Amino acid sequence: MENVPQKCSYIAVTAVFLHHNNAITNIVKTLTSFSVSDNPDICTSGSCKKKKFVVPLIASISSLIIVILLISLGFWTFKRLEVAHSNPKKRGSFVSKHLAFSYSEILNITDNFKTIIGEGGFGKVYLGVLQNHTQVAVKILSPSSMQGYKEFQSEVQLLSVVHHRNLVSLIGYCNEGEIKALIYEYMANGNLHQHLFVENSNILTWNERLNIAVDAGHGLDYLHNGCKPPIMHRDLKPSNILLDENMDAKIADFGLSRTFTNDDDSHVSTRPAGTFGYVDPKLQRFGKATKKTDIYSFGIILFELITGRKALVKVSNEYIHILQWVIYSHY
Numbered sequence: 001m002e003n004v005p006q007k008c009s010y011i012a013v014t015a016v017f018l019h020h021n022n023a024i025t026n027i028v029k030t031l032t033s034f035s036v037s038d039n040p041d042i043c044t045s046g047s048c049k050k051k052k053f054v055v056p057l058i059a060s061i062s063s064l065i066i067v068i069l070l071i072s073l074g075f076w077t078f079k080r081l082e083v084a085h086s087n088p089k090k091r092g093s094f095v096s097k098h099l100a101f102s103y104s105e106i107l108n109i110t111d112n113f114k115t116i117i118g119e120g121g122f123g124k125v126y127l128g129v130l131q132n133h134t135q136v137a138v139k140i141l142s143p144s145s146m147q148g149y150k151e152f153q154s155e156v157q158l159l160s161v162v163h164h165r166n167l168v169s170l171i172g173y174c175n176e177g178e179i180k181a182l183i184y185e186y187m188a189n190g191n192l193h194q195h196l197f198v199e200n201s202n203i204l205t206w207n208e209r210l211n212i213a214v215d216a217g218h219g220l221d222y223l224h225n226g227c228k229p230p231i232m233h234r235d236l237k238p239s240n241i242l243l244d245e246n247m248d249a250k251i252a253d254f255g256l257s258r259t260f261t262n263d264d265d266s267h268v269s270t271r272p273a274g275t276f277g278y279v280d281p282k283l284q285r286f287g288k289a290t291k292k293t294d295i296y297s298f299g300i301i302l303f304e305l306i307t308g309r310k311a312l313v314k315v316s317n318e319y320i321h322i323l324q325w326v327i328y329s330h331y
Contacts, residue, residue: 141180151255166219189243215249236297277311
């Protein structure tokens, strides 16, 4: 299908051309319609016949040259517009959802990786600032990362087309040789894990806990029911729920995400997905991920929000799961 902006640009150029061409035609008509009957000083003898022939001829040739120039100008303008529309990077919105950054730009944005704001299975996360002064989080893939290029590629592709107020936005990426980086919107209040389990962190109020649960629920509902085809996150946990300056929650880290066609569909994986303590036991047993896999993980997060207790707590030499603790505490 022809690009609409290109088509409109072509129509605009054509209209300009026609406008100027009509103006030229009117001028030529005016020039060639002068009557000599009211000008007694103008020669009307045979010697003037050449002049009477040459004047309209010159006017016609001049108008033809101008028309040719306008057509050339129109064609040149159209080709420039066509090139501009076919190369979105050169159009240059620095916060394009699909913008590819070079490694030198990453160095400039992070001030040579000056400030670390987080670290996870993917690698370290650095504070960055774009040219328009927007703060961003820059996640660099570590060579020793358990996650790899496939997860990096999956996240770029998914977040390029999936957008929701409760999902973290991908601003851009870098894929230059061995350098793999993801650039996200900056979330000023870190992640939920930091607020629940890190010592000396601000204690969340009940209203904040409720709002975080509702926000995360909206994000998960969008992945399951708002996307076509639906998407399984497969690694929901407090560290993947980020909080902005207003304590609004957004789901992040889609490297392990997979699409599925319907509610009964499942994804069979030979690679382990998810984090121990948040993974549905059925997934561990059968290796099949469905919507219920994410819902189980979300339920564990709700228990953590309510109790302030981790999914797994080591007691003596064994780990007690939060579900076991909830069940046993009622006896």
